[in-house]
Amino acid sequence: MKTTLITGGNSGIGAAIAELLLVRGEKVVSLGLELPAAEHENLFGYTADLTDAANTAEVAAQIASDHQIDALVHNAGMILPNLLPDASPQDILTLSQLHLAAPMALTQAVLAGMEERGSGRILFISSRASMGMPTRSAYSATKAGVHGMARTWALELAPKGITVNVIAPGPVLTENFWGIVPKDGELQGKIADGVPVKRIGTSDDIANAAGFFLDDKASFVTGQVLFVCGGTSLGSLPS
Template structure:
C-alpha cells in the first residue's frame, strides 16, 4: 500500500492549536507551520506568534460558554482538519488542600474544552473523511504527588482519546495523545525554579539526564498530525526522557 491510501479529499484543512501562544503550544504552532499548515491559535495569554499563516484568538477555554462561542464561529468559517488541544494549567495541591473549584476548572479546560472543540469541527472532518486530533496529556497521568486535579484530568484524556479513536477510525479521523514529562517552560518553572538545585536534581534523575524542551513535544505532535500517518490511532506517546518507565519526584 502506498501513500495514496491516506490521500485527503480537499486537503488537510486548517490546524487549530489551543494554548498556542507560549511554551509547548508555541513550539507546536511553529512545527505545524514548518509542515505547511495554516494555524489558528487559541490562548488566554501572550501575544501569540506573528506569522502570515497564523491567526491568534484570545479566549478562556475553561469558560464553557466562551469556548462554545469561539468553536461555533470557527466551525462556520473554517475547515479545521487538525486539532491539537494543548492548553492546560496545573493547580498543584496536596490532597487535604485540593479545592473543588480548581478541580472543576481543570475538568472544563482539559476535558470539556476538548469535547466542545472536537464536536464543533467533527462535521467538517467527517464530510472530508479526514481529521487529526492530538490531545496533550502529561506524564503526571501516571500519578504525581500534589497533582490530584491535574493527574485526574490528564489521565481522563487518555480514555477519551481511545474511545474517540475507535469511533472515528472508519472515517479517516485519527485520535492520539502526547504525554510530556518535565519540559522547560514558564509553567514548569513556576513549580521548579530555573537553575535551582531542584531542577538540576530532577534532570539528573531522568534516564536521559536532561529536561525536555518544547520542541521535543512539538516533533511528536507533528508525527501524529501528519496527513500521511493515518494508520496510527488511539496511541499515547510519552515524551518524558524515560520518566514514564520509572519514578519521578519533583
C-alpha cells in the same frame, strides 16, 4: 492547505507545534488566553478562557465559521498543585472543564467538516503525571481522563478517517514548569538528574512527536498514548 487549531498555541509547547506546522507550509489557528507573539501570514489568533464553558462554546462556533479545521491539538493545560489535605474539589471541576469539556466542545464544533472530508487529526497533549505524581490530584485525574476519552473517540472516529492520539510529556522547560519549579534552581537540577536521559525536555521535543501524529502519513496510528518523557514513565521523579 491544511489548517490546524492549537489550544495554548501562543506559548510553550503549543507555540513550538505551531512553528513546526508553519514551516511545513500549513495554516495554524492559535487559541489561548493571549494572542501569539509571532506573526505569520498563515497564523491566526483567537483568545478565550477555556475554563469558561460559555466562552469556549462561543469561540468554538466562531472558529468553525471562520476556518476549515483539518486537525486539532488540544494542548492548553493548567496544574493547580496541592497535597491532598489542601486540594479542593473545585480544582477537579476547573481542570475537567479545561482538559476535557473544552476539547470536547471544540472538537464537536469542527467534527462535521472532518467527517465530510473523510479525514482528520485530533491530538491531545497530556502528561506523564497521568500515571500519578505528588501534589497532582486534580491534574493527574483529568489528564488520565484525557487518555480514556481519546481512546473512545479513536474507536468512534476511525471509520471516518479521523485519528485520535495522545502525547504524554515528561517534565518540559516551559513557563508552566517554571511557575512551580524555580528557573535554573536546585530543584530543576535535581529533576534533570532524575530523568533517565539526564535532561529536562524542550517544547521542540514534544513538537517533533506532534508532527508525526499530525502528518497525513500517520493514518494507521490511532488510539495511542506516546510518552515523550526522557524515560520518566519508567520510574518516578523528585517532587
